[in-house]
Amino acid sequence: MFRKIGLVLLLLIGGIWLFLQYPFNLNQQVPGVGSPNEVESAKVDQSDIRSLYDAQRSGVMVSTVANVTRILKDDNDGSRHQRFLIETAEGLTLLVAHNIDLAPRVPLSVNDQVSIYGQYEWNNKGGVVHWTHHDPNKSHPEGWIIHLGKKYE
Known part of the structure; x- marks a missing residue:
């Protein structure tokens, strides 16, 4: 009897551990499915940013690991956004606009490393990454920021 309970507990703990290591999103959109004006949801890594x-493309979900180079004033017009600059490994400077009405503020300092998944928008200064949060309407790929092991979405 105790062996069966122990086995069930072991399997349950293993399942929870596996879920936490490899989370999945049932609402994740598939590239090429949906309306033509949807953002491209294919994951692009920093080497492709x-x-x-260079191609002046926008509306693509990207992921990158980068260092914070500057903390900017919040944008409080409309939805509030935490703003900061990052520099990718290849030297590209990006503005990150993180919606703090939908996601918690990230407690950042200059030189902190962050992992980011969000929507890239081209500009002549390097670009902007936004949509680094969940989507309450479930109509857009959801983004996030990981800082010091904690996920902000």
């Missing part, structure tokens, strides 16, 4: 910049 330079290609997006």
Whole structure:
């Protein structure tokens, strides 16, 4: 009897651990499915952000690991956004606009490393990454910021 309970507990703990290691999103959109004006939801890593910049492309979900180079004043017009600059490994400077009406503020300092998943928008200064939060309407790919092991979405 105790062996069966122990086995069930072991399987339950293993399942929870596996879920936490490899989270999934049932609402994740599939690239190429949906309306034509939807954002491209294919994941692009930092080596391809330079290609997006060079091609002046926007509306693509990207992920990158980068260092915070500057903390900017919050944008309080309309939805409030925490703003900061990051520099990618290839030297591209990006403005991150993180919606703090939908997601918690990230407690950042200059030189902190962050992992970011959000929507890239081209500009001549390097670009902007936004949509780094959940989407309450479930109509847009959800983004996030990871800082010191904590996920902000």
